[in-house]
Amino acid sequence: MRGRAKVGTLAAAVALAVVAALPGAAPVVVAGAHATTVAKSVPTLAGCPLFPANSAWRKDISHARVNPHSKAWVRSVGLSGHLHADFGSNPSYGIPYSVVPTSQPKVEVTFTAYGDESDRGPYPIPPKARIEAGSDRHVLVASRNCHVYELYGARRSGNSWRAASGAVFDLRSNKLRPAGWTSADAAGLPILPGLVRPDEIRAGHIDHALRFTVARTQRGYIHPATHQAGSTNSMSAPPMGARFRLKASFSLKGYHGAALIILRCLKKYGMFVADNGSNWFISGATYRGWNDDDLNQLKRVPGSAFQVVATGRIRH
Template identity: 30%
Template sequence: MAHVAAAGIAAAGLGLLGTVWVAAVTGDEADGRIAAPEFAVACRPAAAPSPAFSRPIPPGAAIDVRSGQLVRGVVEAAASKGFVLAVRRFTVPVYEASRDTPRRNVRLTAPWAPRRVLRSVPIPSSARPDPGSDGHLSIVDRETGCEYDFWQARRGPRGGWSASWGTRAALGAGVLAGGLSARASGFSLQAGLITPAELRRGEIDHALVFHYPYTRAGGFVPPATQSDGRSRRPDALPEGARLQLDPALDLDELELEPYERTIARALQRYGMLLGDTGGAVAVFASHPQGYGENAYAGLLPDEDFAPLGGIPLDRLRVLRLPRLRH
């Protein structure tokens, strides 16, 4: 993910940034410790999961006129770079906080960040960011109804935390205002993640998020609210594009692993939304380190990236793209 928040955040001003509760750094916060109890501001819970992720694609959904050309770009990228499920790298570890989880102030270090601290974040002692260069980390605080998302999170030697960017949103929000998200497209980090429980029961009831090498420069389409797209290729996809696996495809005719079949069914019913620029075509599993055990044992290959080569990408279609936004 390239940093894209600068313009959106600067334009948003402090009023919009009130949703992430930031403040200037002071000396006694250098290691993130909070000397006295701080008020844990509650998030307004989302009334329902974001329809961008929870609503099935209706029968007869319109297909984009350029779908064939755009899908050929996806097939080409997968042939050279792979189509995978990111499990242990370049995905998102999710940790659960409790009432007793210590709260810390997290320094925000990106040069474009208008404020320097995200305050009173409940960070479990076991929390670690993803080892990839994006360093994503997400924390669930059900006590307050908040999700805390971080890009390039780092734990210091004294236990303090910093990140290039961090934000706080209501659980289930799915899509954040432009400039606030820790993901390039404006989606929350937990939106679209595949969990061990879903693979175990063989059903995913939401859209997936994927990253892709050829993300279009110059704009995005809803439900995305921002973009790090940089490709000028004619087959580049704008962030926010929804791709669907042909619902007429008979999965019983394919030699799919059980996890591939579960993912393929979700792609037929909900599709996948382009959420980020990445080196391969990849969807995301919640990182197993967030569970404190090998939660995917018996569900996925014991690899950083589980192959999805059995799913025929040439049977994807791009649903009608909304007007490009900037």
């Protein structure tokens, strides 16, 4: 929770500066010796704000109305299932990404399965860009020109690339994909902005929604998602883009480190259903420095601790 405070003495300003150095504390900006402002955190990526301030990704949903289908959708994902970090110190877990300068040379990309729903290249993919382990084979690149470039089913092809689909997102815009279009993700959402990243854990706070997977989705989507990949027409299963929130009543006592930061985020910003996969699996960046013991605390959080908030109508 962050707000604004004014302090009239240098001693108080110093005290606030000390608090700001603690994990999870908000940044403190000191204007002279007579005024101290606790600034609201702005999530960034590649040196750019992570979407505009009014982006759905940055919306505080801690007090949002509960979706009428909440109980059914949580039950569908699993009341007795548990949260799980789909990333860790093992480099074969998580989704790797690259940050490149504006001068990064662009390379051609040939799209196959979803070429008619892909953003044409070229893309600024570095020669040593890492490909996600497993079948999805995502390649994610954040450019300092404030754009994110993402590929699904990516494979190198000489000096160029082939991919099942690709999408480009402008971090300065709230513009969605065209209705019905996929991206590098099944929901038509960007992937990289929804990852748990080590730089945010080091900062002590995550100020945007996260991304997670569920095994069974209905054939529909809620904005900002633009695409469905469901297996049922049943309203008892969540659609792509459904936004789950950790209940305010769920106690965080006993949690620490990365798990505590993630859980605080899930209470305030929640997480979007972004793809079909294992239930309650949260996505994070590939990083050898993850503390697996910290992340394993998430396995103590049951599905029953979540609810779904009302963020818009289901589109079919």
